Amino acid sequence: MHDIKAIRDNPDAFDTGLARRGLPPMAGELLKIDSERRDHLQKLQDAQARRNAASKDIGEAMKQGDKARAESLKAEMGTIKDFIASGEAVERDLNQKIEAALAVIPNIPLDDVPDGKDETGNIEVRRWGERPRFEYEARQHFDIGEWLGLMDFEAAAKIAGARFVVMRGQLARMERALAQFMLDLQTGSNGYTEHYVPFMVNDAAVFGTNQLPKFAEDLFRTTDGRWLIPTAEVSLTNLVRESIVEEKNLPMRLTAYTPCFRAEAGAAGRDTRGMIRQHQFSKVELVSITTPEQSREELERMTGCAESVLQKLGLHYRVMRLCTGDMGFGSRMTYDLEVWLPGQNAFREISSCSVCGDFQARRMDARYKPADGKGTRFVHTLNGSGLAVGRTMVAILENYQNADGSVTIPEALRPYMGGADKITRP
């Protein structure tokens, strides 16, 4: 959510930022409503001031037993009262109009975000590791999983429908092992505090992290009006909603392992086979709450924390700085980690780390008290995957596949797999 005052102070900068997102200028229209609102507010407040003064006089008159004076003052209040009643309604209306307009405008990219229309405009920042070589044409993860008899899309379709999976045996265990491994790494070495959070949340939470009002069709809604979280970012970030934290507690670094539920409304026909795009998947999420001064550097740190998972698992990947056209709604800058998938012969997104500035903090009213100086400031928020568990499993199956159909378990994961070094057909 943008600050209308900032737009007022610098409408051109705002429109320039929107243009980088491929959007038309909006400052003029917003400021028109804003000035209408302020003009009206001034009149309303004058009327309220007169009412308050008169009420005081009436109280005084009553106290002195001057009934006649009190009655005449009351009579004078009639028209002001009407004006205030209708004026308050108008003010609410204008406020809502501005709020509604602001709520669907995306965040402004930072200066060092490259301009671009779509993912072809993204810039590769660095690359880690090397592609594994195969003597044969590398198989895709679903072929490997199904051959092993441990990955079953038909069973999932029978009980749930398309875009679900059933895993058995060592693959089911690997899901659990990866989660444990990632959480241990993020909490042990990377300084994040583990959380257990609700998987169903209310409107306010989903508004706070930008999924509402614009992206409701991407979410699942419960019969009692709640939402299934599409990412733990929602639950974790909203922990600071409507609160004021002490600066000494910043940065806050939060992590949680949760399922994520996505309707994938606009994804018909994309990644229909396999585990890449599911209605349900799990993820270890990273969230940082920082001061405005810390947030840019925290993005680099967070990205590094996500990368550390891939490095320990020995998975080849590249880091992409997303261009303006490929960035999410609330982001000011995003790094995607793309892991190499030999079966697809392509890099695929496995983590996305974004800094949102005060964009979400405004929506949530999340502030901090500076250590020196008075008042409060909005916090900055960041979120990133550390990592998506399902896609990590896909990457392991494809990168560690063997000619005989078995899959070698990366060394770092073996302690979590009961010491096993290989997944074989049972």
Added chain:
RNA sequence: GGAAGGGUGGCCGAGUGGUUUAAGGCACACGCCUGGAACGCGUGCAUACGUGAAAGCGUAUCGAGGGUUCGAAUCCCUCCUCUUCCGCCA
């Protein structure tokens, strides 16, 4: 699900229609005191919006939203939420 009782500033807590301009306390900040501290004393200390160069001024906010009234923290209605007891339950 049933019954009862709560929700007031960063925190605790008083306040049943009109100097409440939200008492008092804690915490915090500054000053005095001290060799330095504690104690004590004094002063300050909510948020948002509007206006203004600033000081300031105005308005709103006592869980949320409506209503009654010249005037609502206070009375009425609806909702949210917490606590306790009962019932059910992993």
